[in-house]
Amino acid sequence: MSGSPRKHRPPLPVRDGLNPTRLVLPHDAASVARYATAVEYLHERFGHDAARLQEKIAGGEVLTGAGAVVDHDTPYEPRGFLYLYRDPPADEPEVPGLADLEVLHRDENLLVVDKPHHVATMPRGRWVTRTALVHLRATLGLPDLVPAHRLDRPTAGVLVLTVRPQVRGAYQTAFQDRAVRKVYEAVAPLPEQGSGLDRDGATTVRSRIVKHRGVVRAQEEPGEPNAESRVTLVARDDARGLGLYRLEPHTGKTHQLRLHMASLGLPLLHDTFWPELREDAPDDPERPLQLLARSLEFVDPLSGEPREFRSRRRLAAWPRGGEGGRGER
Secondary structure (H helix, E strand, O other): OOOOOOOOOOOOOOEOOEOOEEEEOOOOHHHHHHOOEHHHHHHHHOHHHHHHHHHHHHOOOOEEOOOOEOOOOOEOOOOOEEEEOOOOOOOOOOOHHHHHOEEEEEOOOEEEEEEOOOOOOOOEOOEOOOOHHHHHHHHHOOOOOEEOOOOOOOOEEEEEEEOOHHHHHHHHHHHHOOOOEEEEEEEEEOOOOOOOOOOOOEEEEEEEEEOOOOOOOOEEEOOOOOEEEEEEEEEEEOOOOEEEEEEEEOOOOOOHHHHHHHHOOOOOOOOOOOOOOOOOOOOOOOOOOOEEEEEEEEEOOOOOOEEEEEOOOOOOOOOOOOOOOOOEO
């Protein structure tokens, strides 16, 4: 087949906010010998839901990469693509905060929203339809909407998405090339002596962070640093033993801010990963992770104009607020 999977355009459109699933047919000798048709492969892959699969095949809802409808005579093509719509999980958890997604800015290229805690950015794991991307695509009629960067499910704040495929690469590259200044706010314990913060309550943390497949938490490992965060204590509440921190990541590794704060002995309030892993802890709307993506600043790669977007949210553990302001300026 010509072309790479990355550049291949799906023959099925976004439906109800969801992309079709793409399957790449295995090309190993055993698979080539086992399957004569594409349907034989599908029945083995989805044997647990054979009746529903047959409905999709009969309804012409399974297509090849070339856009041909798959039927029982469609030959098995090693390295070929098959596209179909996967049914959302019936037991997808409720996400109360989804209704609170606020649009901060919208133009022909960008959609910027203020994401609540507990809302996943994209479909993943247990969350599929009740995610920011699928909800926004469906409710705003923007089928080509794609995030320009990542914002973890427990984290609230500014999330930038691209509206049109033609501009997607320019904005995603700006994030990948660290041309975007990100400022976060967090609530964590006040530092003790020897925590690593300087006289002004600030420090820069550099370490090597690695996220291994199948391991829930990222971890620090020996080696050349690939992650850097600036940490500054900006306000104190001595009565509660808590501080408000400004966090400025200069890189974007998975769990970077949470891990760097924990490494300073300052785990974020209500963090279920540090200092102890509580992977199965249910979402508690009253005790969200106290981490907020407060603002994003960058020079627009298309217009050359400076852009700044700011969250209007407040961290529950610091109700008098930090650096909140207008959505854009």
